[in-house]
């Protein structure tokens with residue numbers, strides 16, 4: 001087989017379909033978030049304002065986070081030096097896991113390499129090792145949960161997105177004696193919609209099902225201490241497993257689950273994706289711990305973010321640009337055409353110094369192509385005006401329709 005030709009043909013297919021991903025080559029500026037230097041193909045550099053970062057609150061460059069990481073590097077060096085079992089457990093990992101358990105008011109926590117690995121390993125392990133376990137998964141669940149479920153080989157039932165009645169119906173049809181695990185998210189990343197958590201948990205209780213909640217887009221951002229939507233709604237103690245990331249609002253890297261002591265010990269003891277992988281560097285654990293602690297008591301970042309989300313939505317409304325309504329911090333500006341979405345994104349970057357990655361199929365359904373904008377606490381009103389002005393110009397240039405006020 002001509003492997004090279006095969007790879008190239010497959011890539012050409014992606015390009016023809018408009019699904020080929022091009023990375024923006026950026027150097028983020030500590031102290032200047034959300035500004036970054038962009039490296040162009042010709043080697044030239046320019047300054048851009050980032051509008052699509054999942055470092056939602058700028059914690060990745062917060063002095064508290066950075067200082068904690070530097071201190072840990074000076075103390076412990078670069079890497080962890082092993083898997084958690086074989087010499088890789090550093091005291092910073094233990095402190096982080098205590099911090100996480102406290103954040104979600106759970107008995108225990110386990111740190112994994114990423115949010116992806118946390119979902120993959122935890123769901124894969126639970127669903128494969130609980131005898132006869134069946135999974136009930138929200139139809140919009142993230143790829144990491146889908147892969148974990150697939151890996152477990154447990155029977156899977158997809159319920160309609162955010163539809164507790166559909167979940168209830170499916171659980172009612174299942175064998176009452178079979179162990180059931182319900183997997184869902186709080187804030188969905190692409191539409192920014194939030195699940196009806198209490199209703200879902202009521203139904204889990206009714207059928208004796210275990211609940212598994214991905215709070216990746218909510219931790220740090222919602223709840224009085226940043227514990228997520230479950231904390232905001234006073235529901236943390238009713239969720240069996242709360243999963244999160246340290247790479248988004250906490251600005252560092254890593255993933256985790258929190259739950260009862262026995263469940264955490266079970267995943268720790270049986271999950272291959274945890275056992276056989278080098279522990280994250282102590283400095284990451286130290287930085288994440290500092291970031292979590294900061295957001296437990298500081299409301300300022302969340303308040304400023306909410307204000308900027310509100311201002312952006314008002315300015316978009318004023319000029320009739322369509323954005324999907326939701327009650328989260330994610331502002332999806334709807335283009336509805338893959339080529340135009342990419343075109344607008346390219347021109348924003350090349351001509352206006354604004355970086356918003358286009359979101360096209362298969363990440364979102366065809367016809368709902370969008371710019372997923374994530375205002376943060378450090379965007380200024382001038383940044384917002386600049387973004388909205390540029391969008392308005394490009395909207396006209398692409399002959400896209402506007403809502404009539």
Ligand SMILES: *Cc1c(COP(=O)(O)O)cnc(C)c1O
Pocket residue numbers: 114115116117119142144185189214216217245246247248254255
């Ligand atoms: C990003 C994401 C993850 C993975 O988290 P990482 O820490 O980035 O690996 C898991 N679930 C959802 C819903 C996500 O959006």
